Amino acid sequence: MIGENEAIEPEAVAEGSVTVAGRVMRFRGQGKLIFAELRDGSGNIQLFVEQSTADDFDSFKLLNLGDWIGASGMPMRTKRGELSVKVRAWSLLAPAHRSFGDKWKGISDPEVRYRQREVDLWANRDVRQIFLQRSTIIKYIREFLDENGFVEVETPILQAVEGGAAAKPFITHHNALHADLSLRIALELYLKRALVGGFGRVYELGRVFRNEGLSPRHNPEFTMLELYQAYADYTDMMDMVEQLVSGACLRLHGKTVISYQGQEIDLSPPWRRATMEELIFEATSETVNLAMTREEVAGVADRLKVAYAKDDGSGKIIQEIYEKTTEPNLMGPVHVYDYPKEVSPLARDHRSKQNYVERFETVVAKKELANAFSELNDPVEQRARLEAQAALRAAGDEEAMAVDEDFLRALEHGMPPTGGLGVGIDRLVMLLTDQPNIKEVILFPALRKDERQ
RNA sequence: GCGCCUCUAGCUCAAUUGGCAGAGCAACGGACUCUUAAUCCGCAGGUUCGGGGUUCAAGUCCCCGGAGGCGCACCA
Numbered sequence: 001m002i003g004e005n006e007a008i009e010p011e012a013v014a015e016g017s018v019t020v021a022g023r024v025m026r027f028r029g030q031g032k033l034i035f036a037e038l039r040d041g042s043g044n045i046q047l048f049v050e051q052s053t054a055d056d057f058d059s060f061k062l063l064n065l066g067d068w069i070g071a072s073g074m075p076m077r078t079k080r081g082e083l084s085v086k087v088r089a090w091s092l093l094a095p096a097h098r099s100f101g102d103k104w105k106g107i108s109d110p111e112v113r114y115r116q117r118e119v120d121l122w123a124n125r126d127v128r129q130i131f132l133q134r135s136t137i138i139k140y141i142r143e144f145l146d147e148n149g150f151v152e153v154e155t156p157i158l159q160a161v162e163g164g165a166a167a168k169p170f171i172t173h174h175n176a177l178h179a180d181l182s183l184r185i186a187l188e189l190y191l192k193r194a195l196v197g198g199f200g201r202v203y204e205l206g207r208v209f210r211n212e213g214l215s216p217r218h219n220p221e222f223t224m225l226e227l228y229q230a231y232a233d234y235t236d237m238m239d240m241v242e243q244l245v246s247g248a249c250l251r252l253h254g255k256t257v258i259s260y261q262g263q264e265i266d267l268s269p270p271w272r273r274a275t276m277e278e279l280i281f282e283a284t285s286e287t288v289n290l291a292m293t294r295e296e297v298a299g300v301a302d303r304l305k306v307a308y309a310k311d312d313g314s315g316k317i318i319q320e321i322y323e324k325t326t327e328p329n330l331m332g333p334v335h336v337y338d339y340p341k342e343v344s345p346l347a348r349d350h351r352s353k354q355n356y357v358e359r360f361e362t363v364v365a366k367k368e369l370a371n372a373f374s375e376l377n378d379p380v381e382q383r384a385r386l387e388a389q390a391a392l393r394a395a396g397d398e399e400a401m402a403v404d405e406d407f408l409r410a411l412e413h414g415m416p417p418t419g420g421l422g423v424g425i426d427r428l429v430m431l432l433t434d435q436p437n438i439k440e441v442i443l444f445p446a447l448r449k450d451e452r453q
Numbered sequence: 454g455c456g457c458c459u460c461u462a463g464c465u466c467a468a469u470u471g472g473c474a475g476a477g478c479a480a481c482g483g484a485c486u487c488u489u490a491a492u493c494c495g496c497a498g499g500u501u502c503g504g505g506g507u508u509c510a511a512g513u514c515c516c517c518g519g520a521g522g523c524g525c526a527c528c529a
Contacts, residue, residue: 011487028492031485050486065479080485101464102478108465111521122464123464166529212528213454319529343529361529371529399529437522448520 001010002045004076005083012077013086019072019450020045020085021093024063026103030100033058033269035084038069039122046084056089064101066096068124070190082131114445133252134441136436137271140251141205141225141244141425150201155190155369157183158209164346164406166399169212183209188346188420189227192375193410195228195418206423216273216437217367220446228375232419234358235371238335240421241362242269245333245369247426252432261364271333271362276322279336283438288318290340302303308329315340315355332364345385345401348417364431372421376393379411 008014022040029035032051051057056075063069071090077083096427098119101107104122113120113127120127131225160179162169173180187204194202208224218238229236241449246256256268274282277289286300301307306324308317318340330336337360338350347357357375376382386408392400427444429441439445 008517026489028488028490029485030488030491033486033488035459035488037489046489048487052486070496078490082487082489099463100480102466102490103464104478105465109521111460112464114521130454150474210528211524215528216523218528235462316529323529335479339529359529399527 002043002083006075008075008083008258010077011079013116014075015353016074017072017088018075018085018439019070021070022068022360023096024065024067024069025122027065029061031224032057035078035268036060037065038071042411045090046078046285047073047087047090048076048078048084049087049090058091062101063092064096066098066100066317069091069098071264079255111438114439114447117443127333128431129435130441133433136252136260137166137248137358137432138205138425140209140248142242144247145201145203145227150203150229151199153199153204154196154206155187155194155204159184161188161402161404163401163404165210166401168398170209170211179349185210186422189222189404189407189420191228192415192418192420193225193407195230196410196415198414200230200416201228216439217430219426219428219438219442222438222442225423226272226421228418230416230418232415233374234337234360234419235370237272237419237421238337238360238362239369240332241335241372241417241423242271244423245337245362245364246295248428249432258432260431262438263334263365265331265431267333267364271295271335272384273335273337273360275338276318276326276336277338279326279330279334280318280322283329284321286316288314288321290314290318291351301373305338311341315342318422319343326366326416327363328366330363332366333362333369334364335362338341344373345389346376346382348376348378349381367427368419369427369431370423372419375418375420377411377415377417379408383408383409 005014015408020038022038023038024036026037028033034049035160036047036049038047049057049060054060069090070225071087073085073087076086078407099121101123103332107113119453127414129314158181160181162182162185167185169182169185170181171182180281187208188205189203203225205223205225207221209221212218212220214220247270249256249258249267257264257266281287284304287305288297288300292314294314297310297317301317304321304325306321308320338353338356339347339359341355341357343351344357344359346358350356350358360372361368362370386401386403390403393402426438433441435441
């Protein structure tokens with residue numbers, strides 16, 4: 001309707017008839033003439049309703065803001081130049097029994113905004129935009145991966161043994177099987193089995209669940225992209241992150257420089273690549289590495305007032321130092337690479353550095369956006385690492401992994417050398433839409449049950 | 454889980470040192486044939502998040518509970 005009738009001159013009425021529908025968002029009554037603003041997913045259109053030419057004018061005056069109506073009539077342009085529909089026939093499609101808040105200020109109460117997102121979407125126009133942008137980003141990712149030969153697959157959400165990440169799972173129960181099952185905390189293990197099965201490039205874009213606290217950056221269920229590429233390594237995954245993120249940004253904004261919470265960030269590839277230890281040194285002027293004894297590393301942590309557990313090895317302590325002193329100030333984008341083996345049970349041994357693995361995390365605006373490695377494909381080594389994890393688990397570490405025999409058997413059949421990548425989609429959307437709170441990019445975020453009377 | 458802050462009409466907000474709970478928008482009634490947050494007149498609207506306490510008097514002060522925001526913890 002809007003596109004086809006751009007040429008109409010002010011005060012002119014075009015030939016033919018159009019039919020429009022939507023929710024009434026505004027009335028501007030003029031006695032025997034009413035202007036009404038109709039809105040739907042595609043935009044706004046003004047209705048021009050005259051007593052002399054519209055059906056049932058008296059009933060039209062009784063409509064409420066929020067009512068859904070359909071109307072037909074002739075396209076026209078008003079004296080002030082606004083494209084409108086000169087209504088002849090109209091009908092009430094569905095009444096609204098509740099209002100959408102102040103017509104100018106909308107609704108700002110986060111209780112209503114998050115619990116009743118349907119109201120938020122009408123009351124606050126910008127909110128709709130965020131979710132359209134989220135859709136655009138996800139579409140771009142699928143398009144990019146599909147064009148690059150990746151196959152999208154779906155793997156189980158209900159799992160007997162959850163794995164692929166260090167996190168507490170949600171537990172549920174299968175009645176017929178008389179079995180407790182976990183909701184997945186990562187996509188990793190099944191996707192690797194798909195690689196063993198011969199899919200050279202696979203990805204899954206899906207929900208994972210972690211039984212952890214809520215925060216402006218954490219929702220208990222969130223969307224993760226994981227992809228695996230045979231014959232690739234972690235440096236290839238760095239390229240992949242850069243292409244995915246800068247490409248999505250370009251699609252969304254037409255440029256690769258963004259402003260995030262007042263900070264300008266240039267996402268044009270290539271991005272900086274630095275080892276975790278280089279970045280720790282830049283942030284603290286302290287040197288740490290795995291050639292040092294545990295006592296020396298612990299001494300550095302003490303000087304920096306970073307807490308660690310008495311069972312933590314040097315690798316874990318180094319990671320703690322990084323997370324407490326370095327990451328919180330990293331604007332990035334930067335790929336932080338070469339992690340201690342101790343904290344990375346699924347990543348392949350570093351090709352030249354002992355006790356390190358080929359792993360990186362991408363940090364942008366102080367947040368982890370991606371986590372990737374050259375995947376461990378040696379079944380003997382993998383079994384040893386998982387058994388070490390299982391020992392931690394038995395000792396009370398709820399986030400340590402369990403031994404997944406099905407996964408290990410799969411590796412014994414042989415998995416090609418592979419680069420793997422995980423991207424937190426919600427955080428990517430936050431970054432690209434300049435939102436500080438993850439609840440703003442999740443349509444229905446997790447909230448406590450409302451116990452109020 | 455811990456700390457700080459917030460919660461008043463359908464919505465957005467006000468209410469001095471503790472002193473009659475108010476406005477704009479929406480709704481409702483009316484005027485108006487080119488409006489753009491239309492305008493104008495009128496009318497109505499309250500468990501001040503819930504419960505308890507102090508006081509002659511509590512939206513305001515104290516205690517308990519609920520929800521939310523932020524921070525911490527947790528989150529490789």
